[in-house]
Amino acid sequence: DKNGTLSFAEFRQWYSHNPPSPTMNPPRRSVEPEAVESASVSSKYFSIRNAFGLESVNVDDLFVLLAGVTDDHGCIAFNAMRDVFASLRAASPTPVLNDKTASVMITQFMDFFRAPPGSAAFESDDVLDFIEACICLSAFCCSTFEEQLVSVFRLLDYSNAGHLATDQLVRYFSVTLKLVMYLNVDPFLYRYVPISDISTVLARDVTAHFGLKVSLSNFLHWSFIKSPCLVLQDATFNFVSNFVNVSECQRLLGVQKYDYKDLFALIRGVADETQLSHETLFQAIVELSGAESQKWSPTDVVKQRLVVVMFLAVFDPTNTGYVDVNSICAGLAVFKCPSFEEKVAAAFELHQSPKLSRVQLKSFFTSVYRMYFYLQPSFRLQAQCTEQELAHECVSNATDGIQTALFSLPQFLSNSATNESRSEATWLSLAEVRRVTGLGRTNLTQAIQLFDQATTADGLLDWSSFCECMKQIADATNTCQTNEDLQRFFAARKLIFVAFDRDNSHTLDIR
Secondary structure, eight states: OTTSOOOHHHHHHHHHTSOOOTTTSOOOOOOOHHHHHHOOHHHHHHHHHHHTTGGGSOHHHHHHHHHTTBOTTSEEEHHHHHHHHHHHHHHOSSOOSOHHHHHHHHHHHHHHTOOOTTSTTOSOSSEEEHHHHHHHHHHHHOSSHHHHHHHHHHHHOTTOOSSBOHHHHHHHHHHHHHHHHHTTSOHHHHHHSOHHHHHHHHHHHHHHHHOSSBOHHHHHHHHHHHOGGGOTTSOOOOHHHHHOOHHHHHHHHTGGGSOHHHHHHHHHHTSBTTEEEHHHHHHHHHHHHGGGGGGOOHHHHHHHHHHHHHHHHHHOTTOOSEEEHHHHHHHHHHHHOOSHHHHHHHHHHHHTOSEEEHHHHHHHHHHHHHHHHHHOHHHHHHHTSOHHHHHHHHHHHHTTTOOSSEEEHHHHHHHHTTOGGGGHHHHOOHHHHHHHHSGGGSOHHHHHHHHHHTOOTTSEEEHHHHHHHHHHHHHHHTOOOSHHHHHHHHHHHHHHHHHHOTTOOSEEEOO
């Protein structure tokens, strides 16, 4: 409107009638077979979508087209599927692939989604399952995530019951994850954790929230909160941080029952000098969890493997097959050592030396912050720097004034004691910021009114006015009971202000 505001309903209506932004839709161009194989997730997705004109196909029309070539057993023969792709390509206004490349792409696609031998009443494995084909191709037809979810829900709810059962949810997630694997979003995830297991975990997560019968509104609600990682257009699939939080990691890793000295000794004991193979890391984590893991549910077993996958994604991003022992130990310290002081002590224990260099400590804290960034993507945004830069700042501030190349643990801790920002990352979380600031127990309307009263005529809020508002909220909710709470309040207050003062003007826009 004239005031520059847009309601949610208006935004939703606009978004449903507009394609993704130009940055998400690369220009149409010819793609050769070898380029298809090495393409990134997004380009591969849009290459398939544009090659067969799927972006202009109505999803219901597609389902009818596929149903027309499906036999009585729910199977689509390869030749029939080729005819479908050919008709879609012929109807495409401007095909972006030559015929040879398109043929290669079709073959790759069908081979990947080939129905397993003996499933259902299939007489041949040169077939596709109708439901799987529909779910898969709907991801390319629908312009929005919501549109795809609605179409898939109607497809799976073929009895018009108005809800989906667990087995139907498992089927949806299996196909979606298989498509994500086809687009090579996360090579670690599927190598070490079967898709069927992940699909079951996802389905159980949905039913845990809404019961065994999941309605369309429940399905949409869960998906928009938990499942944006399954949106294929963006090349992110940080599955672990969506479903396994820090406390869960502690439990699944079993680190709490170990002293960090014993923990590091166990990891070093199974390493090949300075490296661990992926398989060895899996075995080491299972050994850490000990006898307790034998009593776990199948869901917990899957989640533990996902935690190991997280370590692989963080510390072997190029998929070499090996992870650095020191990096793994630093990553484990995130879960074992809650305070900054304990993490520093762990760094000295890791190197088994009374004195360390700046390089050694920077390497340790780079791994620590890398793990934080993976577990809490918002932390990277708040830090506004890389893990290397954060580690450099941490070590440089703590060793400022120390002239020697090597320094002891007492020297490091003594120098860093006055630097409050160094300990923020050890406790920082949304829940803790809500608690120490009192914002979690404050009515939103009252908070807005409070800040509005302190705002200038230009709609700006300076640092001192912001601090006074935050103090009133904290006093009203009686949150700062200890000196530690007070220090965390100061840190959280500064964090919030800096996050929105992007132009360093020392003022905030009240909006």
